Amino acid sequence: MALTDLAFLTNFTKGDNAKMKKYINMFLDIAPKSVAEMEQYNADKDFDRLKVVAHSLKPQVSYMGIKHLETTIKEIELFAGSKTNTESLPEKIDYFKTECAKACEELSTAAAKL
Amino acid sequence: MANPLKVYVVEDDTMQGEMVKDHLSGKGYSVKLYNTGEAFLKELETENPDILVLDYNLNSVDKTAMEGIDILKRAKDKNADLEVIMYSGQDSIDVAVDTMRYGAFDYVVKGEVAFTRLDFIIGKIRKQWELQGNEQRYRKLSTWLIALIGALVGAIIVGLITGAIVI
Numbered sequence: 001m002a003l004t005d006l007a008f009l010t011n012f013t014k015g016d017n018a019k020m021k022k023y024i025n026m027f028l029d030i031a032p033k034s035v036a037e038m039e040q041y042n043a044d045k046d047f048d049r050l051k052v053v054a055h056s057l058k059p060q061v062s063y064m065g066i067k068h069l070e071t072t073i074k075e076i077e078l079f080a081g082s083k084t085n086t087e088s089l090p091e092k093i094d095y096f097k098t099e100c101a102k103a104c105e106e107l108s109t110a111a112a113k114l
Numbered sequence: 115m116a117n118p119l120k121v122y123v124v125e126d127d128t129m130q131g132e133m134v135k136d137h138l139s140g141k142g143y144s145v146k147l148y149n150t151g152e153a154f155l156k157e158l159e160t161e162n163p164d165i166l167v168l169d170y171n172l173n174s175v176d177k178t179a180m181e182g183i184d185i186l187k188r189a190k191d192k193n194a195d196l197e198v199i200m201y202s203g204q205d206s207i208d209v210a211v212d213t214m215r216y217g218a219f220d221y222v223v224k225g226e227v228a229f230t231r232l233d234f235i236i237g238k239i240r241k242q243w244e245l246q247g248n249e250q251r252y253r254k255l256s257t258w259l260i261a262l263i264g265a266l267v268g269a270i271i272v273g274l275i276t277g278a279i280v281i
Contacts, residue, residue: 008226012133012137012229013136019136022132023129023132023133026128026129026132027129030128030129049177052171052173052174053174055171055174055203055204056127056130056171056174056203058203058224059130059203059224059225059228060129060130062225062226063129063133063226
């Protein structure tokens with residue numbers, strides 16, 4: 001089953017392959033860096049910075065149609081922002097990291113075909 | 115063709131900024147993208163944009179960068195006519211009210227529907243300008259009519275006094 005859905009991006013770019021490729025490549029560049037930052041900030045217990053990173057990543061996950069990670073990234077932002085349930089953050093970040101890596105592989109393949 | 119509307123964007127998130135810029139350019143606006151509020155404020159000394167789309171959280175990349183709300187206050191101080199649309203990932207009434215208290219025209223939450231919302235709000239701003247323009251024209255017309263009636267009444271009075279007009 002597909003982990004990503006490019007319907008929004010197709011509609012947004014009006015099917016312009018070059019633009020779609022540009023946005024996908026931007027996400028492929030940003031996502032791993034953001035995940036690494038989230039891990040680091042969580043390890044440092046810097047929940048304010050963790051919230052900021054999750055907050056920035058949230059709409060991008062949605063634009064790439066990674067529906068199953070939308071709730072996870074929202075929870076990371078919420079828990080880090082409110083500094084509640086912080087004990088669940090390592091697991092959530094880990095899940096996000098694994099699933100996002102899979103989604104990025106799929107996006108990379110999709111971009112190569114454009 | 116009339117000059118296109120100048121819509122400037124301040125957004126420190128590269129992908130988000132690029133998407134807003136592409137979207138607004140596609141609508142025919144003259145768009146400039148800044149990744150810090152400070153860079154925009156500097157430009158505001160010589161530039162005269164019509165609308166600013168301003169990110170609320172401007173320190174996600176540069177932690178020392180000024181926040182959107184501070185940029186909003188300074189931008190409105192420099193140019194009270196500049197209409198500002200705040201752009202944020204926070205779906206919070208408190209944040210929205212706060213930004214509007216400092217003079218933002220409206221508030222857009224980032225996400226898939228944000229681009230349609232931006233179009234709608236820019237349409238509302240243009241409508242407001244149109245109404246303000248009409249009001250100014252009506253005001254000028256009524257001032258002119260009052261002056262004309264005053265002159266006519268004056269001429270009649272002078273005519274009556276001097277006997278040029280006989281009833």
